[in-house]
Each structure stands twice: as C-alpha cells, then as structure tokens.
Amino acid sequence: MAKKKQETTTQNFSKYIRWFWMLFLGGILSVLLIFLFTSIFGDLPDHTVLENPKTHLATEIISSDGKTLGKFYLNDNRTPVGYNELPQNLIDALIATEDARFHDHAGIDARGTLRAIVMLGSGGGASTISQQLAKQLFTGVASRSTIGRITQKVKEWIIAIRLERQYTKEEIIAQYFNIYDFGNNADGIRSAAAIYFDKEPGELDLKESAMLVGMFKNSSLYNPRRNPVGVKNRRNVVLHQLENYDYINEAVKDSLQKRELDLRYTPQSHRDGIATYFRGYLDGFMKDWIKKNPKPDGTKYNLYNDGLKIYTTIDSRMQRYAEAAVQQHMPRLQAEFFNQNTPKRNPTAPFLELDRKEIKALMNRSMRQGERWRILKKAGKSDKEIEASFHEPTKMTVFEWKEGKASEVDTIMKPIDSMRYYKSFLKPGMMSMDPLTGHVKAWVGGMNYRHFQYDMVKQGKRQIGSTFKPLVYTAAIDQLHYSPCDEFPDTPFCIEKEKYGNPEEWCPKNSGGEDDYGGTRTLKNALANSVNTITARLIDKVGPQPVVDLAKKLGIESEIPAVPSIALGTPDISVYEMVGAYAAFANKGVYTKPVMVTTIEDKNGTILYQFKPVTRDVLSEETAYVTVKLMEGVTQGGSGTRLRHTYAASRSDYKEIITGYPYGFTNPIAGKTGTTQNQSDGWFMGMVPNLVTGVWVGAEDRATHFRTITYGQGAAMALPIWGLYMKSCYADKTLNISKEAFEEPVNLSINVDCSKASKAIDDDQGDEIPDDLGGF
Known part of the structure; x- marks a missing residue:
C-alpha cells in the first residue's frame, strides 16, 4: 500500500x-x-521615435547667477537633467527600491518575471526600470481587461529591450527621472527637487532622495502635501531597501527614518515664486520674439513645449532682496494709510477730493475695463446683466496684509466692493540696473502678482514729480556751464503767458507756500530741497524743448510736452524709463538701453538669440559728473538725508518706523526724491557708481492718497524700499556693490566744491550779483 x-x-x-x-x-x-x-x-515605436520620444519640455528662465527664476509651461513643467547631475544617493535609492538587478539584465528581469508568474503577482510586478520607462514614454495607462494588460506588458518588454539597445544604463536612469510626474506641477526630477525642497537635484540629501523615489509607486497617493504620513512611511520603505542592499547601514537607516520630511514647498506656478512681474514681462517679450524668429523649417517655436532656455540679466539674490524690501515696507505704509482712511474719518474712503457722483463714474469705468466684464461680455451677457452681477455677493479669495505679511482670505463679497477694496491698496514699482552694461538686476512690478498683475515697472506710467528736475539742471549745466555752487535768488517767479507756447502765465510755488522764500540758494541746495521756483528759472533760461530733447536721448519714450511745467515733473513716465535715464549720469554721460535677456537657446543648446548692446553718447563726462554731484546733495542735506541716519525705530510706533531711518549709509549716494500733487505718487531714484535703482509707490487712482505730506512724500513712501534693498545688497559681499566715490573726470573745469568761491546769477541779466545783495 x-x-x-x-x-x-x-x-x-x-x-x-x-x-x-x-x-x-x-x-x-x-x-x-x-x-x-x-x-x-x-504600432510600436521605431528607431527614430526611440531616439526622440515626444515629451513636452518647459521653457526655463535662468538668472545671471545661474538660478532658475521660473518656467513657461502649459501642462508639463519639465526641464531634463543629465545623469551626471543626479546625486549617487538618488540613483542608489531608485535601484534598491525599483530594480535591484538593473545592471544585470537587458531590459527584462527573468528571475523577477518568473517569480511574478509563479506567485501570480503577489510578490511584486517585476517591472524593471526600463519597462517602467517604456510604459511612461509609449504604452501609457494600463488596460482594464486581462488581454489588454497582457498585450501591454508584452509591448513594455519589447520596448524595454529596444531601449536597452538604444541607450546606456545611465541614460535610461536619467530619462526615467526626467519623465516622471511627481505631482504639484513637479514634472521630472529637476522640478520635483525645486518644488518640494527648493534645491537642484544634485543638492538632495539621502532622506530627500528617498522620499522622491518613494513617490514612484504612486505620486497621486503619495503626495507630500496631502498625505505626509503616508509619504513618510513610503520613504522609510525606501530607506529599508537601501539598508537591505547594503547601500547604508542599519544605524543610518534608523536615524533617517525618525526624521520628518522637512519639506520646503516652493510652487512653480506662473503666479508664484520669484520675479513674477518680470516673468510676466518676459512672456510678452518671448511671444514677440517667436513671431519674428521661426525655426529653420519655417514652423514657430512653442514657448511652453520646446524646452527653450532664456538667460536673463536678473540676479536672483538682488531680486530676493528687492522683493523682501517691498514686503517689509509696504504693509507698514498700508497700515498707516488704512488708519487715516477709515470710513469714519473719510466717508469717501479710499478716495479724497471726489464726491459720490465722481466716485460712481470712476467705479463704472473701472468695471468696464476689468477682466470680469471682458469674460462676461465674451459669454454673450448684456451690459445690464454684467452690471447686475457686480452687485451680487460672490465667494472669492482676496489679498490682505496680515501681521506684516502678504496673505489671502476667503470671503463672500460683492465684486463692486472688492474693486473698491483693492483701490485702497498702495502699490510699488522698482527696478535696479547696472549703468555700465544696462543689465537689469531686479524687477518688482507690484506686491503680489496673484492679485495685482498690472506691472508698475514698464507697463504703468505715473507723474514723476521732482525726480524730473535733474534733467532740467543737466540741460542748464550743459548749455550754460553752471556749477552746483552757483547761487540763484529764492523768490517768487513767473513765466509769462504765451512764452514757449504757455497758454497762461505760470507761477509755480515752493512746497512751503508763501513763506517758503528768501535769500539765495546754490543749485546744489535748491535741488536737495526741491525748490520749485529755481527749477522754473532754469527751464526759462534753457527753454522746455532742449529739456524734452535731452529726455528723449536718455531713453524716455513717453510723451513730454515742451511746456515749462514739465520742470516740476508733470509728465507720466515709467520706472523703467527713469532708471535708464538716470543710469546715463552714473555711466559718464553714456546712455545704455536696459537689457533683460542676454541669450536664448533651444533644448540642444544651440544659440538662437544673443543681445547686442544699444548705447549712445548723450552728455559730456563733465556734465554727467556735475549732475551727479548735484544729486549727492539730496542725500547730504536734502530729502534723502535720512539715508545717513542710524536711528533704529521702535516697532511699536508706526510713525517712528516711517520717520526713523535705520540705514546708516556713509558712502557717496546720488539721488532724488519725488512727490506729486496731492501726495498721489512717491518716488526715489538712487544711485551708486555701479547700481541705479528707482522706486515708485502710489495707488491705482490718483484720488487715493495720503492727506498730508508727512507720509505722502517720496522720502516716506519710496525711499525706505531703496534703503532696505541697498542694506541687503551691501551685506552680501558676493555682489560687490560699490561704496566708492563717483569717478571724477580728468579735466574737470566746473567747480563742484562749494567751499570755494562761487557766483550768484542775476536772473534777468545772467551777471554776478554782488555779495551785499545776498538777500535778493
């Protein structure tokens, strides 16, 4: 038996x-x-398709110091990296977790496949890295039917073997990291490292690499923002695999498994991140360039899919300092504005000098110019229906300053009320540029691109006030050889009707009114204190047209009428234009057109565009230097003197924060403040030998402004941003921002040392005024 x-x-x-x-x-x-x-x-991919798989590559925006400022993309935020840019710990984590015998097979792991067949898949899917890459590139989402899954798996085998023949093991690993979607717009390892840890791939440490490799299992399930516990557990599995295959020892594994994820989430959407306003400008620049520069085959480049590289002049460090200065100053200034414009104190808040009828007309104009109106009009809504929609409460997210930081709040508000709410905010515009090369180093077009997309660097133009006065003084120095030390009578002055086409007699007053006169002033003192009557005397001597001509040569393209009142800054001009114009003074009289893009390359590194500098001689070196010495007086004894103070204000008193000046600069600084009528616009233009920076602050409508000059002047609105920015630039020694004096011309013939003898100018005859008539 x-x-x-x-x-x-x-x-x-x-x-x-x-x-x-x-x-x-x-x-x-x-x-x-x-x-x-x-x-x-x-159909299976042939040889040529394997060589050039169709993946969409984002266009990368690169700073002058080699950092990624942002990208242009629609769906795929992907920028490929080479194998040599991947850290070894990332490669080890991938192999240990996904394909331990990667270097021993030719695309299919026979042992793993047999195990999967015998165990009916319960021991793992046995897909190699090459198979997974084949699936990502060519076979797509798995079929639901059994036959479909088998067919797809066979396709993966075939393509994986072809990939192994076509590429080296290193190239396959690099492609796999580059093709994977890590979620949250993190397409590929370059974007994932930046978005989750604010790093380049080569900077990832072991636990960061383990987390990202863990996401290969399912990036939707293992999303660090939505499922941090699950992601940590999955990361620890990867660390266990690394220890299991002797890449790390048990002590290292145990130590790292106890660590948190330590995310540094840095979104890369078009409205977030660094230099958002500059990127908005660049979007338009690139679209214009693409229209004029087709590919060799005649087709157009795709800004969002072709993987272009745009090399810019923006310095990421200086850009961050500029944005930080805005973020530090603006909530303080805004807090005081809100304090002065409560509905109780100002029933028409945020507007001043407007009655209710004027306010309604203003709001109606803004309504019709807005995005909401455009969208609804396109949808076929009537004007009456659209207007009614502005008065219906709607869920929305609005901007606010919260505890001194930019924030958002979800609320229910009528669109018309949200419009009025946003009109109460003061906005900044700031640009910083190297005067010699024309390279723009920082560009801040507003305080929050998500909510305020209108760029106040190049797009927006506002009255420039006294920042235009140096151009009048320059024309007088150039034509009449005036010295900063020459004296003029500080008395009321008028330019008669019809002179220079004046429609009526023009009699400007000084900011202090009728009592703000007496004696004489040097040109240096007059500019430092923004004396209107002396500026009027100068434009009367040289004529408005030469001043307009000078402005045009200095790169100002905005319309400037040839009338005497331009001397006080009545034209609307952009920050971009003003910085370019002032830079010529620091650059010894040579105008250099501002440059933002230096090179454009395709995905293969072929240069498609390289900038050519645009320069022209506008002033003699002597005239430019004398103008600079004039403007140094603004920071030595005028409205910019606060830059020299070292008093650190108490944070408990807003007035002290605005009027206390913890800058303490001791180096030569040339500059000019500007304040427009009714305190609607505040300006400060400041420069040192190798950096010129302009700042504007104001509201969307000129009827929104401070009541008094205390806060509504350029020295309080704009100058603090310049001061905070420059302190950060000077603290960063790698930037080499100059603290030296402006270089004096070799054969300087105009006296700039006012301790020496000077002359007084007779307003009528141009003769010297005797010393005993100094009170004239």
Missing part, C-alpha cells in the same frame, strides 16, 4: 515537472513569436 502511494506521489511530481517545463518553454516560445510578429500588437 505504501509502495503504491509512493508511486502515485512520484507520478504527480513528474506531472508537475512536465507542466512547469511546458509552461516555461511555452512562455519562451511565446516571447520569441511575439518578437518575431510584433505587428499583432499594433
């Missing part, structure tokens, strides 16, 4: 052996047939 049972067992075992070999040989034969008759599986 026992013998019969033994024979039965032997027969059964032999049957299993036969079945095993039948299945094994049948599987081998099937695979061979599959490779011989691949047409039954539909």
Whole structure:
C-alpha cells in the first residue's frame, strides 16, 4: 500500500515537472513569436521615435547667477537633467527600491518575471526600470481587461529591450527621472527637487532622495502635501531597501527614518515664486520674439513645449532682496494709510477730493475695463446683466496684509466692493540696473502678482514729480556751464503767458507756500530741497524743448510736452524709463538701453538669440559728473538725508518706523526724491557708481492718497524700499556693490566744491550779483 502511494506521489511530481517545463518553454516560445510578429500588437515605436520620444519640455528662465527664476509651461513643467547631475544617493535609492538587478539584465528581469508568474503577482510586478520607462514614454495607462494588460506588458518588454539597445544604463536612469510626474506641477526630477525642497537635484540629501523615489509607486497617493504620513512611511520603505542592499547601514537607516520630511514647498506656478512681474514681462517679450524668429523649417517655436532656455540679466539674490524690501515696507505704509482712511474719518474712503457722483463714474469705468466684464461680455451677457452681477455677493479669495505679511482670505463679497477694496491698496514699482552694461538686476512690478498683475515697472506710467528736475539742471549745466555752487535768488517767479507756447502765465510755488522764500540758494541746495521756483528759472533760461530733447536721448519714450511745467515733473513716465535715464549720469554721460535677456537657446543648446548692446553718447563726462554731484546733495542735506541716519525705530510706533531711518549709509549716494500733487505718487531714484535703482509707490487712482505730506512724500513712501534693498545688497559681499566715490573726470573745469568761491546769477541779466545783495 505504501509502495503504491509512493508511486502515485512520484507520478504527480513528474506531472508537475512536465507542466512547469511546458509552461516555461511555452512562455519562451511565446516571447520569441511575439518578437518575431510584433505587428499583432499594433504600432510600436521605431528607431527614430526611440531616439526622440515626444515629451513636452518647459521653457526655463535662468538668472545671471545661474538660478532658475521660473518656467513657461502649459501642462508639463519639465526641464531634463543629465545623469551626471543626479546625486549617487538618488540613483542608489531608485535601484534598491525599483530594480535591484538593473545592471544585470537587458531590459527584462527573468528571475523577477518568473517569480511574478509563479506567485501570480503577489510578490511584486517585476517591472524593471526600463519597462517602467517604456510604459511612461509609449504604452501609457494600463488596460482594464486581462488581454489588454497582457498585450501591454508584452509591448513594455519589447520596448524595454529596444531601449536597452538604444541607450546606456545611465541614460535610461536619467530619462526615467526626467519623465516622471511627481505631482504639484513637479514634472521630472529637476522640478520635483525645486518644488518640494527648493534645491537642484544634485543638492538632495539621502532622506530627500528617498522620499522622491518613494513617490514612484504612486505620486497621486503619495503626495507630500496631502498625505505626509503616508509619504513618510513610503520613504522609510525606501530607506529599508537601501539598508537591505547594503547601500547604508542599519544605524543610518534608523536615524533617517525618525526624521520628518522637512519639506520646503516652493510652487512653480506662473503666479508664484520669484520675479513674477518680470516673468510676466518676459512672456510678452518671448511671444514677440517667436513671431519674428521661426525655426529653420519655417514652423514657430512653442514657448511652453520646446524646452527653450532664456538667460536673463536678473540676479536672483538682488531680486530676493528687492522683493523682501517691498514686503517689509509696504504693509507698514498700508497700515498707516488704512488708519487715516477709515470710513469714519473719510466717508469717501479710499478716495479724497471726489464726491459720490465722481466716485460712481470712476467705479463704472473701472468695471468696464476689468477682466470680469471682458469674460462676461465674451459669454454673450448684456451690459445690464454684467452690471447686475457686480452687485451680487460672490465667494472669492482676496489679498490682505496680515501681521506684516502678504496673505489671502476667503470671503463672500460683492465684486463692486472688492474693486473698491483693492483701490485702497498702495502699490510699488522698482527696478535696479547696472549703468555700465544696462543689465537689469531686479524687477518688482507690484506686491503680489496673484492679485495685482498690472506691472508698475514698464507697463504703468505715473507723474514723476521732482525726480524730473535733474534733467532740467543737466540741460542748464550743459548749455550754460553752471556749477552746483552757483547761487540763484529764492523768490517768487513767473513765466509769462504765451512764452514757449504757455497758454497762461505760470507761477509755480515752493512746497512751503508763501513763506517758503528768501535769500539765495546754490543749485546744489535748491535741488536737495526741491525748490520749485529755481527749477522754473532754469527751464526759462534753457527753454522746455532742449529739456524734452535731452529726455528723449536718455531713453524716455513717453510723451513730454515742451511746456515749462514739465520742470516740476508733470509728465507720466515709467520706472523703467527713469532708471535708464538716470543710469546715463552714473555711466559718464553714456546712455545704455536696459537689457533683460542676454541669450536664448533651444533644448540642444544651440544659440538662437544673443543681445547686442544699444548705447549712445548723450552728455559730456563733465556734465554727467556735475549732475551727479548735484544729486549727492539730496542725500547730504536734502530729502534723502535720512539715508545717513542710524536711528533704529521702535516697532511699536508706526510713525517712528516711517520717520526713523535705520540705514546708516556713509558712502557717496546720488539721488532724488519725488512727490506729486496731492501726495498721489512717491518716488526715489538712487544711485551708486555701479547700481541705479528707482522706486515708485502710489495707488491705482490718483484720488487715493495720503492727506498730508508727512507720509505722502517720496522720502516716506519710496525711499525706505531703496534703503532696505541697498542694506541687503551691501551685506552680501558676493555682489560687490560699490561704496566708492563717483569717478571724477580728468579735466574737470566746473567747480563742484562749494567751499570755494562761487557766483550768484542775476536772473534777468545772467551777471554776478554782488555779495551785499545776498538777500535778493
């Protein structure tokens, strides 16, 4: 009986052996047939497609110091990196977790595949890195049917083997990291490292690499923002695999598994991140360039898919300092504005000098110019329907300053009320530029691009006030050889009707009114204190047209009428234009057009565009230097003197914060403040030998402004941003921002040292005024 049972067992075992070999040989034969008759599986990628897989590559915006400022993309925020840019710990984590025998197979892991067949997939899917890459590139989402899944798996095998023949192991790993979607717009390892840790791939440490590799299992499920606990657990599995395959020891594994994820989430959407307003400008620049510069085959470049690289002049460090200065100053200034313009104190808040009828007209104009109106009009709504929609409460997210920081709040508000709310905010515009090269180093077009997209650097133009006065003084120095030390009478002055086409007599007053006169002032003192009557005397001597001509040569393209009132800054001009104009003074009279883009390359590194500097001689070196010395007086004894103070204000008193000046600069600084009528616009233009920076602050409508000059002047509104920015620039020694004096011309013939003898100018005759008539 026992013998019969033994024979039965032997027969059964032999049957299993036969079945095993039948299945094994049948599987081998099937695979061979599959490779011989691949047409039954539909189209498979040929040699050329494998060489150039169709992946969308984002256009990358690169700073002058080699940092990524942002990208242009629609769906795929992908910028590929080479194998040599990947850290070894990232590669080790991938192999240990996804394909331990990666270097021992040719695309298919036979041992893993056999194990998966025998265990019916319960021991793992056995997909190699090459197979997973094949799936990502060519086969897509898995089929739901059994036949479909088998067919897809066979396709993956075929493509994986072809990939192994086509590429090196290193190239396959690099492609796999570059193709994967890590979620949150993190397409590829470059974007993932930046978005989750604010790093380049090569800077990732072991636990960061382990987290990202863990996401390969399912980036939707293992999303660090939505599922941090699950992601940490998955990361720890990767660390266990690294220890299991002897990449790390147990002590390192245990230590790292206790660590938190330590995310530094840095979104890369078009409205977030660094230099958002500059990127908005660049979007338009690139679209214009693409229209005029087709590919060699005549087709157009795609800004969002072709993987272009745009090399810019923006310095990421200086850009961050500029944005930080805005973020530090603006909530303080805004807090005081809100304090002065409560509905109780000002029933028409935020507007001043407007009655209710004027306010309604203003709001109606703004309504029709807004995005909401445009969208609803396009949808076929009537004007009446659109207007009604502005008075219906709607869920929305609005901007606010909260505890001194930019924030958002979800609320329910009528669109018309949200418009009025936003009109109460003061906005900044700031640009910083190297005067020698024209390279723009920082560009801040507003305080929050998500909510205020209108760029106040190049797009917006506002009255420039006294920042225009140096151009009047320059024309007088150039034509009449005046010295900063020459004296003029500080008395009321008028330019008669019809002179220079004046429609009526023009009699400007000084800011202090009727009592703000007496004696004489040097030109240096007059500019430092923004004396209107002396500026009027100068434009009367040189004429308005030469001043307009000078402005045009200095790169100001905005319309400037040739009338005497321009001397006090009545034209609307952009920050971009003003910085370019002032830079010529620091650059010894040579105007250099501002440059933002230096080079454009395609995805293969072929140069498609390289900028050519645009320069022209506008002033003599002597005239430019004398103008600079005039403007140094603004920071030595005028409205910019606060830059020299070292008093650190108490944070508990807003007035002290505005009027206390913890800057303490001791180096030569040339500059000019500007304040427009009714305190609507505040300006400060400041420069040192290798950096010129302009700042504007004001509201969307000129009827929104401070009541008094205390806060509504350029020295309080704009100058603090310049001071905070320059303190940060000077603290960063790698920037080499100059603290030296402006270089004096070799043959300087105009006296700039006012301790020496000077002359007084007779307003009528141009002769010297005797010393005993100094009170004239």
